Structures are given as structure tokens and as C-alpha cells.
Amino acid sequence: xxxxxxxxxxxxxxxxxxxxxxxxxxxxxAEAKSPGETPYPVKWYPFSRxxxxxxxWSLSVGPDGRIYAAACAESVPGGxxxxxxxxxxxxxxxxxxxxxxxxxxxxxxxxxxxCKIHYSFAPSMQDGxxxxxxxxxxPPIDLPRYSPWYSWHDAxxxxxxxxxxxxxxxxxxxxxxxxxxPKEGCRCLLHDxxxxxxxxxxxxxxxxxIYDLHTRKRRDIGRISSINPQALFLDKKHRVWTSSDxxxxxxYTPETDRLEISPGxxxxxxxxxxxxxxxxxxxxxxxxxECVYASTWCPNPHLMRIWLNDGEWPKVEDLGxxxxxxxxxxxxxxxxxxxxxLTFAGDGNLYYVASRxxxxxxxxxxxxxxxxxxxxxxxxxxxLERQEVTQLKHPAGVANYVSRGAVDHNGDLFFGxxxxxxxxxxxxxxxxxxxxxNAHLPIRMWG
Amino acid sequence: MQTEGRFDPKSPAIKAYExxxxxxxxxxxxxxxxxxxxxxxxxPITHDECHITALDIDPEGQIYGGTSGRQxxxxxARFHDLTGVVLDAGPVPDSTNSVAVCAGASxxxxxxxxxxxxxxxxxxxxxxxxxxxxxxxxxxxVLQDLGPCVANEPLVHAICDPSRSTVxxxxxxxxFTMEIESGKVSVIGEVSGRGRLGMGSSGIFGQDDGARLxxxxxxxxxxxxxxxxxPEGEWNSGLRWARxxxxxxxxxxxxxxxxxxxxxxxxxxxxxxxHLAPVGPMAMIPDGRLFGFCGTEIAxxxxxxxxxxxxSNLGVAASVLEKRRYGYQFGDGVVGPQGEIVFGEDDNDGxxxxxxxxxxxxxxxxx
Numbered sequence: 001x002x003x004x005x006x007x008x009x010x011x012x013x014x015x016x017x018x019x020x021x022x023x024x025x026x027x028x029x030a031e032a033k034s035p036g037e038t039p040y041p042v043k044w045y046p047f048s049r050x051x052x053x054x055x056x057w058s059l060s061v062g063p064d065g066r067i068y069a070a071a072c073a074e075s076v077p078g079g080x081x082x083x084x085x086x087x088x089x090x091x092x093x094x095x096x097x098x099x100x101x102x103x104x105x106x107x108x109x110x111x112x113x114x115c116k117i118h119y120s121f122a123p124s125m126q127d128g129x130x131x132x133x134x135x136x137x138x139p140p141i142d143l144p145r146y147s148p149w150y151s152w153h154d155a156x157x158x159x160x161x162x163x164x165x166x167x168x169x170x171x172x173x174x175x176x177x178x179x180x181x182p183k184e185g186c187r188c189l190l191h192d193x194x195x196x197x198x199x200x201x202x203x204x205x206x207x208x209x210i211y212d213l214h215t216r217k218r219r220d221i222g223r224i225s226s227i228n229p230q231a232l233f234l235d236k237k238h239r240v241w242t243s244s245d246x247x248x249x250x251x252y253t254p255e256t257d258r259l260e261i262s263p264g265x266x267x268x269x270x271x272x273x274x275x276x277x278x279x280x281x282x283x284x285x286x287x288x289x290e291c292v293y294a295s296t297w298c299p300n301p302h303l304m305r306i307w308l309n310d311g312e313w314p315k316v317e318d319l320g321x322x323x324x325x326x327x328x329x330x331x332x333x334x335x336x337x338x339x340x341x342l343t344f345a346g347d348g349n350l351y352y353v354a355s356r357x358x359x360x361x362x363x364x365x366x367x368x369x370x371x372x373x374x375x376x377x378x379x380x381x382x383x384l385e386r387q388e389v390t391q392l393k394h395p396a397g398v399a400n401y402v403s404r405g406a407v408d409h410n411g412d413l414f415f416g417x418x419x420x421x422x423x424x425x426x427x428x429x430x431x432x433x434x435x436x437x438n439a440h441l442p443i444r445m446w447g
Numbered sequence: 448m449q450t451e452g453r454f455d456p457k458s459p460a461i462k463a464y465e466x467x468x469x470x471x472x473x474x475x476x477x478x479x480x481x482x483x484x485x486x487x488x489x490x491p492i493t494h495d496e497c498h499i500t501a502l503d504i505d506p507e508g509q510i511y512g513g514t515s516g517r518q519x520x521x522x523x524a525r526f527h528d529l530t531g532v533v534l535d536a537g538p539v540p541d542s543t544n545s546v547a548v549c550a551g552a553s554x555x556x557x558x559x560x561x562x563x564x565x566x567x568x569x570x571x572x573x574x575x576x577x578x579x580x581x582x583x584x585x586x587x588x589v590l591q592d593l594g595p596c597v598a599n600e601p602l603v604h605a606i607c608d609p610s611r612s613t614v615x616x617x618x619x620x621x622x623f624t625m626e627i628e629s630g631k632v633s634v635i636g637e638v639s640g641r642g643r644l645g646m647g648s649s650g651i652f653g654q655d656d657g658a659r660l661x662x663x664x665x666x667x668x669x670x671x672x673x674x675x676x677x678p679e680g681e682w683n684s685g686l687r688w689a690r691x692x693x694x695x696x697x698x699x700x701x702x703x704x705x706x707x708x709x710x711x712x713x714x715x716x717x718x719x720x721x722h723l724a725p726v727g728p729m730a731m732i733p734d735g736r737l738f739g740f741c742g743t744e745i746a747x748x749x750x751x752x753x754x755x756x757x758x759s760n761l762g763v764a765a766s767v768l769e770k771r772r773y774g775y776q777f778g779d780g781v782v783g784p785q786g787e788i789v790f791g792e793d794d795n796d797g798x799x800x801x802x803x804x805x806x807x808x809x810x811x812x813x814x
Binding site: 183 | 453454456461464465467468471472490493494495517723742744745747763770771772773775794795796
């Protein structure tokens with residue numbers, strides 16, 4: 001995974017560990033509270049009460065309009081995930097529960113752990129439930145790493161399975177839990193509330209899973225590819241969409257109970273890419289639900305607008321690369337070159353975070369040393385004009401890798417971040433002119 | 448059971464574990480996953496119609512295959528010289544499962560099951576030995592439905608006789624033969640139609656009731672029920688036999704993954720045990736190494752050296768040449784003309800996996 005840059009994903013985590021061991025975190029937190037002069041002030045909220053957290057893969061708005069995030073501990077032997085919620089009254093984070101204990105699969109089980117929630121919060125508006133499903137990769141407490149392929153047949157070590165929880169945001173209680181996918185993690189989750197169905201992608205086998213909330217039964221519709229797509233999404237006809245390894249749309253139609261693959265490719269850089277690995281990273285629905293905006297999980301990720309309700313297969317508009325040009329004769333890792341956190345805000349514009357990094361030719365940022373930036377962009381869907389509105393700033397670490405973004409019921413932006421320890425979330429306060437009450441509605445039904 | 452304590456990252460056990468993880472995919476040899484198309488020229492077989500469950504190879508190295516899924520397809524493939532092509536010969540209407548493909552001397556026959564029962568499908572002679580970029584010529588093949596082999600009985604398996612002029616097949620309860628040239632079927636008699644067929648030195652063996660094999664003598668055309676006792680083991684699932692190997696030598700595995708060789712003169716010989724069960728497709732290359740897949744859901748490749756008697760875990764199938772793909776389930780395998788193995792992937796968007804085993808080290812003679 002090394003890219004030749006000094007900082008890769010593991011190094012991100014080490015930076016955070018160093019800061020923690022030096023007892024710097026509280027001071028840094030205080031420093032980060034200064035929003036600065038930008039009209040989009042940024043504030044960092046570390047998972048201070050979950051100091052071993054190394055990633056935040058899930059951040060979503062709940063059915064109550066509040067922001068939920070996952071304090072994940074995936075590189076920690078025995079590490080477990082703790083869901084958190086932004087407390088707007090006290091401007092801090094509430095730590096909701098130890099998920100592993102909640103599902104009777106504690107971190108010291110000797111198995112791979114319930115270490116994270118990966119793009120797998122999905123709201124239920126009718127009853128205020130937030131569904132969440134866990135993912136794997138956290139090693140057993142007495143091993144340094146975990147591989148689902150290696151331990152698949154090892155009853156002692158193998159991940160027990162993705163745990164699905166129904167969390168009642170009105171009472172802060174877990175109503176029930178079940179195993180969503182035995183032995184596998186849930187890479188991403190979607191809720192079709194009208195049909196009472198959850199959809200999930202399994203990892204590592206990349207199977208498409210349907211879970212019936214009424215019967216609590218699971219069906220495996222089959223394998224898609226090898227590289228997991230990072231998002232599932234829904235259209236008005238209750239069809240579920242994702243992507244294959246080869247950069248094609250994959251569509252599940254409930255009436256035919258079949259996965260189909262599009263003839264066309266998703267957007268990619270045709271100069272050197274073929275569409276392979278152009279899987280969806282993040283997908284945000286437009287407020288009118290006529291189209292979605294998406295980014296891909298590959299180098300030079302492209303933004304797309306996809307019109308789901310038109311034609312036999314949707315029109316895919318390539319909105320261009322989300323990140324900077326680079327030397328394509330040398331690979332770049334996807335922690336450096338990244339775009340995520342797509343969400344519509346109350347002003348009707350799309351916001352997302354794209355990385356930017358020092359490059360001697362394409363981005364010769366003044367100064368010395370490594371520089372990674374997380375740039376918050378605003379895209380006007382009427383004109384497709386993009387404008388840089390602010391940069392995410394971490395007091396000591398990096399701020400370039402945003403997993404997911406969401407807008408809360410007050411109209412402010414939040415972004416989950418990966419790369420520091422402890423991990424945490426960013427809040428980007430929206431200018432008053434761009435805020436709107438209940439800006440999170442209509443709510444996104446997938447993680 | 449709760450596990451106590453942490454670990455010492457420098458301990459030999461942890462270092463050994465890290466080393467295992469570093470080699471969890473294809474520890475020996477090279478795998479190449481080839482899509483069911485002429486890359487860049489045609490589209491692959493539809494992903495949910497592309498579980499490759501049947502393979503055969505003719506003496507020229509041309510591979511014939513059948514798929515399962517929403518609709519079965521029959522295909523032809525070739526990888527040597529200037530070929531590198533998988534040609535979809537077409538879907539078979541009303542069929543969902545290919546149980547066997549037999550590469551006859553004149554043409555190939557596919558055996559499929561589906562809504563209209565078990566049927567034989569003739570694949571016309573297709574010559575893929577051409578330069579598949581330029582100046583090739585081929586009309587789209589037309590499959591010919593030869594009808595059922597035994598009325599109202601699903602097919603289980605079929606293989607060619609050594610001359611490749613006759614197919615010997617089995618339904619759920621009958622043995623039949625088919626002349627490949629004419630397509631004429633003769634029902635020979637009742638047998639237990641469990642598992643696949645193996646070719647011995649004098650005839651065909653199939654799994655009989657009660658942990659035994661029946662035998663069909665090719666010269667006399669007679670079936671002998673309960674002809675051979677299977678060795679001690681677990682024999683409840685349908686038998687599979689390895690492809691390749693010496694004429695008359697058969698290799699199989701029981702439900703627990705115990706590996707055995709069998710020949711008509713010496714009976715069964717234990718070869719060891721695969722580390723997972725059940726054992727799937729296996730193929731033996733000319734140097735005596737038997738390769739196969741074992742385990743459910745995410746199968747592992749294993750190697751049994753029938754000469755040294757060792758059995759080793761070669762990890763999960765992965766192809767990294769051109770595009771990465773992981774291989775989890777396999778339906779059949781054949782030995783290619785130069786000692787490579789071609790496995791058929793029994794999964795959505797199944798590929799043909801060419802496996803080039805590691806070359807064995809050579810001990811040089813000193814003068």
C-alpha cells in the first residue's frame with residue numbers, strides 16, 4: 001500500500017498514537033475549538049473517550065436528525081467499536097454503548113472482533129430506529145492481524161459474523177440484534193423502509209445480501225466481484241444499485257430477484273484506467289431523488305451524476321476528477337488520493353471532501369515536508385460549478401481522508417475521518433444563509 | 448471460551464502466523480483467471496449464467512465447458528499459440544445445470560439438466576486454433592438438442608471412452624452410452640447414479656450403494672454391481688475423480704478429505720488427507736502431483752505429491768495478472784497440454800483459472 005509518500009494509512013495511526021501517548025490530545029482538542037476566520041468554521045471532535053479508535057468509517061444522520069458516527073478500532077487486537085452521537089447541547093460527543101458487549105461477542109473472545117461499522121448506518125423514519133451493521137478486520141486479542149481468508153475455516157478465530165442492531169434513537173436502547181451475515185463483515189448497508197428490507201454487501205466474498213426485517217431472515221443473492229463496492233443505493237422503483245469490479249453498474253430488481261450488470265462503465269480516467277476498480281465509494285441522493293452523485297474508490301476518483309430513472313440503463317454523467325493530476329507512471333494509494341463525504345446541505349448544493357497533497361509538479365505547495373489536505377468542496381447541481389469552501393484541519397494529524405458526510409437537522413455539516421488516533425469527526429458550521437432546519441430531509445437511507 | 452492475555456510480536460508463533468498470512472493466497476505456482484470471452488472483442492457469459500461446472504479437453508488441447516446458473520451455456524476455449532479465447536457456443540434453452548461435457552473425436556457433447564429434464568446437446572466442431580486477432584474465420588456455432596438420454600431422469604455425469612467415439616453416462620438410476628457421431632443412445636441398465644464417473648483400465652467406475660463401486664466393462668458392455676469395496680472412510684456424498692494421471696489410475700477423496708489412488712490391479716492406496724473437506728475438483732499433472740480444491744465457501748488449493756506422500760495447503764486462489772480476482776468455488780478441472788491445469792470457477796462471473804504449478808527442483812547428477 002506504500003505510495004512513496006511518507007504517510008500511509010498505518011502511519012496515520014502512529015501519528016495519532018504518538019500524540020495520545022504524549023498527553024497532547026486534550027490540549028489539541030482545545031486548540032481545535034478555534035474556528036478561525038473562514039465562513040465555514042471547522043472543528044475537530046476526537047473520540048477522546050475511545051483512545052484506541054483508529055478509524056471512523058461511518059457517519060450518518062439518524063432518523064432524529066442528529067449525527068451518529070462509529071468509533072472503530074480495527075488495528076487493535078481485541079478492539080471493538082463504540083457508536084457515538086454528536087451532542088449539540090453540550091457541543092461534544094456521547095458514547096452510546098460498547099457494541100461488542102451488546103451483541104455478546106466481546107473483544108477478548110479470541111475471534112476476530114466486532115471492531116467497526118463500515119458505511120452501515122441506515123435510518124428507519126417510522127419508528128426512529130437507526131440500524132447498524134458491523135464489519136470485520138479487527139484481530140483477535142492475541143494476534144497482531146486478522147485475515148478473513150486465512151481464518152475462514154478456523155472456528156476459533158473466524159469472525160462470528162456481521163452483527164445487525166436496531167438502535168432506538170428515541171429511547172437510546174438497542175431493541176434487538178441478529179447476525180446479518182455469518183463469518184463475513186458488512187461493507188455497506190441500505191434500508192428500503194417501504195419494503196421492510198435491508199440490503200448489504202458482504203466482505204470478503206462480495207455477496208449481495210437481503211435481510212427481511214419482518215421475518216428476520218436473510219437471503220444471499222450471490223457474488224458480484226472481488227473488490228467490494230463501498231455503497232448501495234436505492235431508486236424510486238425500489239431497485240438497489242451498486243457496482244462491480246469492472247466499473248459497471250449492478251442493479252437488483254426485486255420483481256425479478258436478479259442482479260444485472262450494465263453494459264456501460266462508470267466514470268474513470270480513460271488515459272490509463274479501464275474501469276477496473278472504479279467501484280462506488282460514496283453516493284449521495286439529490287434532494288428530488290431524480291439522480292445521485294457519486295465518487296469512485298480508485299486513484300483519481302471521478303465524480304458522477306447518475307440519472308437512475310431514465311432509460312433501460314441510467315445515464316452516467318462524468319463530472320471529472322475530484323482530485324489533482326498526478327504522475328501516473330507511479331501508483332498512488334487511495335488514502336492519499338481520495339474523495340468522500342458526499343452530502344447535500346440545506347442550500348441545495350452538494351458538499352464533499354477531496355484530498356489534496358504536495359506534489360513537486362502538480363501541486364508544489366510551499367514549505368517542506370509532507371502535506372495532506374482535506375478540502376471541502378461545494379458543487380452547484382444547476383451549473384455543476386465547483387468551489388472550494390474550506391479545509392479540514394486536524395490539530396496535529398492529517399485531515400485528508402473523509403469516509404462519510406452528513407448534514408444534521410440544524411443544517412451543519414459533519415464528516416467522519418480516518419487517519420488519526422484517536423479518530424474522530426469534523427463539524428463544518430454552515431453560514432447562516434445556507435442553513436435550513438431539517439436540512440437532512442429527505443433522509444439518505446444508506447450508509 | 449475467553450482468550451486471555453496479549454502476545455509477544457517477536458515470538459516465533461506470532462512470526463510464523465505473520466508469515467502464514469503473507470502467503471495465504473496461491474503459495475506455489477501462478478494462477479491466471481481468464482474471462483469467458485475473447486478479451487476486448489466479445490463480452491463474457493452473463494455473470495449469473497457462468498458457474499463453470501463441467502470441463503473436458505481434447506487431445507489438441509482445446510477445452511470444452513458447460514456452465515450452470517440462470518441458464519446453462521456451452522463454450523469452447525483455447526489458450527496456446529495465438530489463441531487466448533473463450534467462445535460462448537451459446538445458451539441452452541430451458542437448462543440450468545451442466546453436468547458434463549465430453550470432447551469427442553468428431554465433436555463435443557454437453558449434458559445439461561433443466562425444465563425439460565436431462566438432455567444431450569451437440570456442440571459442432573469448432574476450430575479455435577487460429578490467430579485470434581486477424582484473419583480468422585468462424586461462423587457462429589449452432590447447438591443441436593439431441594434430446595433426453597433416459598426419459599424423465601436427470602443426468603448426473605458422463606465421460607468419453609478412450610477412443611472418444613462413445614460417451615458413457617449416468618442418470619440418477621441408469622447407465623447409458625451414446626455414439627458421439629450419430630447421437631444414438633443405448634440404455635445399458637440400472638446403476639446407482641451418485642457422483643461422477645471414473646475411467647479405469649478396463650472400464651468405467653461409479654459409486655454404488657453401500658460404500659462400493661459398480662463397474663462397467665467396456666469390452667463386454669456388462670455392468671457389475673458392487674464390484675469394488677471403497678476403503679474405510681466417509682462415502683455419503685457423490686464421488687469425484689481427479690482428471691489427468693496415468694491411464695487406468697484413479698484418484699478420489701472421501702467426505703472427510705482423505706485422498707486415495709485406485710487401480711484395478713492393486714486396489715485402493717491412501718495418499719494422505721486434504722486439510723479441509725469436502726474435496727472439489729482435482730487434477731494430476733504428469734510428474735505425479737495432484738492438485739485440487741478443498742473446503743466450502745472459500746476453498747483452498749492443495750497439492751498431494753503422490754510420490755513423496757506429502758499433502759500441502761496452497762492457499763486461496765487469486766489471480767493478479769492484468770486484473771485481480773479471488774477464486775472461491777470451483778466446479779471442474781482438466782489438465783492442459785503442457786502440464787498446466789485449467790479449473791472452472793463455479794461462481795457468478797466464473798472464469799477459467801489456468802494454474803501453472805511451481806516447477807519442482809531438479810537434483811543434478813554429479814559425475
